[in-house]
Amino acid sequence: MLTNQMVQILVFVILTIMTLGGGLGVVSSRNLFHSALFLVLSLVGVVGYYALLDAGFLAVVQLLIYVGAIAVLILFAIMLSRGLMARRQHQRNEQWWIAALVVLLVFVVLLVVLGQVDWPVADEQALLSPNVSVGQLGQVLLGPYMIPFEVISVLLLAALVGAIILARET
Amino acid sequence: MLSEFAFVGVLIVFASLLPIAGLGFAWLVRPKKPNPIKKSTYECGLETIGGTWVQFRAQYYIFALMFVVFDVEAVFLLPWAVAYDQLPAYALIEAVIFIAILALALVYAWRKDALRWS
Amino acid sequence: MGIPLYWWLAVAAALFCLGLYGALSRKNAIGVLLGIELMLNAVNINLVVFWRYITPQALTGQIFAMFVIGIAAAEAAAGLAIIIAAYRQRDTVVVDELDMMHW
Amino acid sequence: MEATISWLTTLIPQLPVPTARLIVYVVYSAILAFAAPVVLVVAYTYMERKVLARLQDRIGPNRAGPLGILQGLADAVKMLTKEDITPAKADRIVFNLAPMLAVVAAVLVFAVLPVAPGVIGTDLKVGILYVVAIGGLGELAALMAGWSSNNKFALIGAFRTVAQLVSYEIPIVLAIITVVLASGSMQLGAIVAAQDVPFLFTLPVAFLIFFVASIAEIGRCPFDLLEAESEIVAGFHTEYSGMKFAMFFIGEYMHLFSAAGIATALFLGGWRGPGAGEASILGVLLGFVYFLAKTTLLVFVMMWVRGTLFRIRIDHLLDFGWKFLVPVALFLLVAVAFVLKVPVLNSPTFRWLGMLAANGVVILVSLALVVLAARHSRSAALRGVAGVDG
Structure with missing residues (x-):
């Protein structure tokens, strides 16, 4: 008999294969276009994570912004820098093995440290009913987080202005 | 406690079975007689001259850029729209400032002719 | 939640390390950017996991994740524009060759 | 959906709710993923051809079956082969x-x-x-x-x-x-x-x-x-x-x-x-x-x-x-x-x-x-x- 927990773990394992497998593809693929597609796979895995964590709004936002917008932007940029695809050059720099060693070290340290911390996990009752709706998000966004809310639009305006100046053909 | 996305998960499985079944069945019944001319790249019967990677115009990138900016702004406006009835009147002013900055981005791109397809 | 908190943290750490490796080892500027996107996502997973497991009644984790996504979009837009501009100027996006900053 | 699930569990009392839910999900998914696309494509391509033909003073498909109603089927066979x-x-x-x-x-x-x-x-x-x-x-x-x-x-x-x-x-x-x-x-x-x-x-x-x-x-x-x-x-x-x-x-x-x-x-x-x-x-x-x-x-x-x-x-x-x-x-x-x-x-x-x-x-x-x-x-x-x- 399938219990809820088994289903959750099964979904978690599938999503982890997608996310980490995609991530591995991003860093190891020799073709940049494939790298970007692996990134999409990985990000879709993260969408699943958010859905599993009951953060429905974030899941959909991740799909919309990352998969729908940022991935398209990256693919466009790859296609625009034409010679990259044709030239079968080495994709790794000379120090890649130092990077690999350092990253491996960081990973082991992180795993050990994360295992030793006694996380203040909330009580059972609170865990069962995460109490966040989009409406509440809106109330907080326009209440305490009003300044960051406005700043985001200024930031995006700045990014747009800068990017248009940079990317325009002169 | 089952996520509201459970149905979407089931549907993804079935939705990917549809093309697999369709392509699989077609693979069984269709003829397979490839030859080099059939498999060449389509260009009105002529061979492609030069690589596929002709230089594309950065114009395409600008449209994708505008799209990303407006998409992110829309994501921040949606919680505002959902909560709007419960929000005090100054939420209107906050949102108007937000939308005005967004409109400024549009006006900038417009004035700089970044939106013109030449 | 049926999944231990440590699993989530381990997965996020693994994704972060993959991204870090990509950002450090790639020759190509777009490849570096892809690595950075992976790292940002790992951070976001952590934010959401901490919200879900430690403060499920507070909204801070989700709000922060939203801001991170917004900032990631701005970063990608500007970063890729720089890469395109550099490509047009120098006909390369190999990071080692883009050295116009130190003359 | 919830109504269908509770109807199914009252129909077969020994059926646990999660299983009933799974059955309903699978059936509805199958309808959405298999039946709906086929029916929609056949119906709307036929409709589109007929409507366009009328707008352009033509008759449209009229050979396959009465009023050309089987045209979609013919196209499907053609695509397959x-x-x-x-x-x-x-x-x-x-x-x-x-x-x-x-x-x-x-x-x-x-x-x-x-x-x-x-x-x-x-x-x-x-x-x-x-x-x-x-x-x-x-x-x-x-x-x-x-x-x-x-x-x-x-x-x-x-x-x-x-x-x-x-x-x-x-x-x-x-x-x-x-x-x-x-x-x-x-x-x-x-x-x-x-x-x-x-x-x-x-x-x-x-x-x-x-x-x-x-x-x-x-x-x-x-x-x-x-x-x-x-x-x-x-x-x-x-x-x-x-x-x-x-x-x-x-x-x-x-x-x-x-x-x-x-x-x-x-x-x-x-x-x-x-x-x-x-x-x-x-x-x-x-x-x-x-x-x-x-x-x-x-x-x-x-x-x-x-x-x-x-x-x-x-x-x-x-x-x-x-x-x-x-x-x-x-x-x-x-x-x-x-x-x-x-x-x-x-x-x-x-x-x-x-x-x-x-x-x-x-x-x-x-x-x-x-x-x-x-x-x-x-x-x-x-x-x-x-x-x-x-």
């Missing part, structure tokens, strides 16, 4: 994945479509945003197809398709935010429930923006640049043949249906109508009939538009999106937000009238601005001519 060619220079894996992704993305939208009272795959709290987000997968499929074909026409077609899709997604999202503002929810079930007066009548400008931009999103005439045979052959799927081409084709017709279905849910009151309700089987069936009728009406209008208008140029297309639809949608959003905060308009009737008034103001102001701009550019052009002459 066509040789499937993968170009030698193509990137095989990506080339094969792209059409599958296109179909999966098209099916996934159906999950949140409220087709009848209580009949909806899952009434996500973020339903309408989910629909928009899934649309992004279609862009990805187009880019994958265009890139992996290793063909200039396909690549340029993919670029154009995606530029068009992203440009018209913004007006759609802004129109949706207006609806969310008026209904206070992103849940499609709740949006349908909020429409005692359909938003078509209270937010007509939002409907027009949504509808026009939807036509562009599904790439139909007059926005069918990606299939401009005289310029870029057949767009991003130039290299596709046989069943893989059929996948893109099926995806297109499913998008046609889901775009009309979402417009119905957002603006035409969804399944609502006299007698429709969740209480009885008859009410549910009646609701389904209303939904299908409204959706098919919108599909018919799209076909009518296709038969009447001519294809527009890409610069005009992008200008229309960014320089007309987006500013109008932003203006409308602000106007409706303003009206909803006016304290006098507290009763529902006044709310509706207020929104309608806001829409009227938006129409008048934007039309006035367009006329002024046209006059300005005309006189500028005239001055230019005079300058050359003088």
Whole structure:
């Protein structure tokens, strides 16, 4: 008999294969276009994570912004820098093995440290009913987080202005 | 406690079975007689001259850029729209400032002719 | 939640390390950017996991994740524009060759 | 769905609820993923051919079966038995994945479509945003197809398709935010429930923006640049043949249906109508009939538009999106937000009238601005001519 927990773990394992497998593809693929597609796979895995964590709004936002917008932007940029695809050059720099060693070290340290911390996990009752709706998000966004809310639009305006100046053909 | 996305998960499985079944069945019944001319790249019967990677115009990138900016702004406006009835009147002013900055981005791109397809 | 908190943290750490490796080892500027996107996502997973497991009644984790996504979009837009501009100027996006900053 | 699950558990008492839920999910998924696409494509291609033929004073399909009703079947057999060619220079894996992704993305939208009272795959709290987000997968499929074909026409077609899709997604999202503002929810079930007066009548400008931009999103005439045979052959799927081409084709017709279905849910009151309700089987069936009728009406209008208008140029297309639809949608959003905060308009009737008034103001102001701009550019052009002459 399938219990809820088994289903959750099964979904978690599938999503982890997608996310980490995609991530591995991003860093190891020799073709940049494939790298970007692996990134999409990985990000879709993260969408699943958010859905599993009951953060429905974030899941959909991740799909919309990352998969729908940022991935398209990256693919466009790859296609625009034409010679990259044709030239079968080495994709790794000379120090890649130092990077690999350092990253491996960081990973082991992180795993050990994360295992030793006694996380203040909330009580059972609170865990069962995460109490966040989009409406509440809106109330907080326009209440305490009003300044960051406005700043985001200024930031995006700045990014747009800068990017248009940079990317325009002169 | 089952996520509201459970149905979407089931549907993804079935939705990917549809093309697999369709392509699989077609693979069984269709003829397979490839030859080099059939498999060449389509260009009105002529061979492609030069690589596929002709230089594309950065114009395409600008449209994708505008799209990303407006998409992110829309994501921040949606919680505002959902909560709007419960929000005090100054939420209107906050949102108007937000939308005005967004409109400024549009006006900038417009004035700089970044939106013109030449 | 049926999944231990440590699993989530381990997965996020693994994704972060993959991204870090990509950002450090790639020759190509777009490849570096892809690595950075992976790292940002790992951070976001952590934010959401901490919200879900430690403060499920507070909204801070989700709000922060939203801001991170917004900032990631701005970063990608500007970063890729720089890469395109550099490509047009120098006909390369190999990071080692883009050295116009130190003359 | 919940009603069906509880009905199933009362029918077979020893059935545990999770199992009943799984059975219902699987059956409904199978309907959405297999039956619906086949029925929709056959029905709508037949309808499209007949409608277009009538508009052009022809008869349309009339050989296969009575009134040519079996034409869709004949096409299906033809597609199945066509040789499937993968170009030698193509990137095989990506080339094969792209059409599958296109179909999966098209099916996934159906999950949140409220087709009848209580009949909806899952009434996500973020339903309408989910629909928009899934649309992004279609862009990805187009880019994958265009890139992996290793063909200039396909690549340029993919670029154009995606530029068009992203440009018209913004007006759609802004129109949706207006609806969310008026209904206070992103849940499609709740949006349908909020429409005692359909938003078509209270937010007509939002409907027009949504509808026009939807036509562009599904790439139909007059926005069918990606299939401009005289310029870029057949767009991003130039290299596709046989069943893989059929996948893109099926995806297109499913998008046609889901775009009309979402417009119905957002603006035409969804399944609502006299007698429709969740209480009885008859009410549910009646609701389904209303939904299908409204959706098919919108599909018919799209076909009518296709038969009447001519294809527009890409610069005009992008200008229309960014320089007309987006500013109008932003203006409308602000106007409706303003009206909803006016304290006098507290009763529902006044709310509706207020929104309608806001829409009227938006129409008048934007039309006035367009006329002024046209006059300005005309006189500028005239001055230019005079300058050359003088």
